[in-house]
Amino acid sequence: MITELSATMISSYKRCYRRFYLEYVEDLKPLASSEALSIGSSYHENLENILKGQEFNHDGLAGKMAEAFQKYVDYTSWQAAPEQDFKIRLARGLYLKGRLDAVTQDGFPVEHKTTGNAGLEKYIDHLAYDDQIALYMLVTGKERAIYTVIQKPTIRLKKDESEEEYLERVSQWYDTEPEKKILTLSVVRTKSELEEKRQEIIYLAKEMRHRKLxxxxxxxxxxxxxxxxxxxxxxxxxxxxxxxxxxxxKSDELCRF
Ligand code: SF4
Structure with a gap:
């Protein structure tokens, strides 16, 4: 039996078995994606173009977020190739599949995140436990990864303000204390931590195959x-x-279970 897992699938399973059942056993997907998700995916598309050295869509909040990324993240030194699909074998019959946001010229994985929360410090604390970034290190065989986090604008459109004026205010908002709104972090794991993670995924895959409840x-x-x-x-x-x-x-998801 072949089991193919993705980082989001593992995260769903660890978060809530019921959600995992609906999402990956019953294969249900919500029809409408939330506004937050659509801003996040437009932002990612913009970053893909930025990393390729191409023009990107400056419209809307996702455009302003990408402009802030371009201004405040030192991405050129990475010489990164964006959107890299992967499939690696973790054990007999068990594969990890997915897509990396980017891989630097030296082979380090790059992951971009957006958050609605103010105070990016929680990300720094959380990274010590973050599964996804550890999985991406397993995939690339590196013990370091680059992680960027951008806070979504907390300011809202005012009454009697045009969309254009609002977006101009958003740009100014990013220009004020940008170090509190956009972070670039270097995340490190030891060899033994990565091996422990590999063993954990193997264990979880066995558990998934046999779960009845x-x-x-x-x-x-x-x-x-x-x-x-x-x-x-x-x-x-x-x-x-x-x-x-x-x-x-086969077409909608990169993984199967
Ligand atoms: S599937 Fe149900 S129990 Fe699980 S997180 Fe969603 S709402 Fe909560």
Whole structure:
């Protein structure tokens, strides 16, 4: 049996078995993506173009965020190739698949994050435990990764303010204490930490294959807004759902389970 896992799949499984069941066993995906997700994906597209040395879309909040990245992140020294697909074998029949935001010329993985939270310090603390970045180090065989975090603007459109005036204010907001809004971090793991992570994924994959009960984790719903909350309590596989569609496993997702 072949098992292919991605970092988001592992994160879903560790966060809440019920969510994992809906997302990866039942293959359900929410139809509408939230505004936050769409800003995040437009921002990532912009960064891909910036790293390729190409023009990017300056429109909207994602455009202003990308302009701030271009201004305050020293990305040129990375000489990074963006959006690199990967598939590596972790053990017999077990593969890790996904896409890296970028890989530097020296082979270090680069990961870009956006956050709605003020105070980026929590990211620095959290990175010591971050799974995704450790997985990307396993993929690249490096013990270091580059991590960029940008805070989404906390200022809102004022009454009687045009969109253009608002976006100009957003640019000024980034120009004020940018070091508190955009961080570039170097994350390090030891060889033994990475081996421990590899063993953890192997263990989790075995557990996933044999799991029969996908119970809820109410702690997870209070911390994050879960896109599956509307069907968490009363999901019936045979009843047609509104607001979700069934994923075409091979085309919609990079992983299969
Ligand atoms: S709403 Fe909460 S319990 Fe339900 S799937 Fe989401 S995280 Fe899990």
């Amino acid at each position: 996908y119970y809820r984790n109410p702690t997870a719903c209070t911390i994050t807004s879960c896109p599956y909350a509307s069907i968490c309590l009363n999901y019936e596989p045979d009843i047609q759902l509104t607001g979700f569609y069934k994923k075409e496993r």
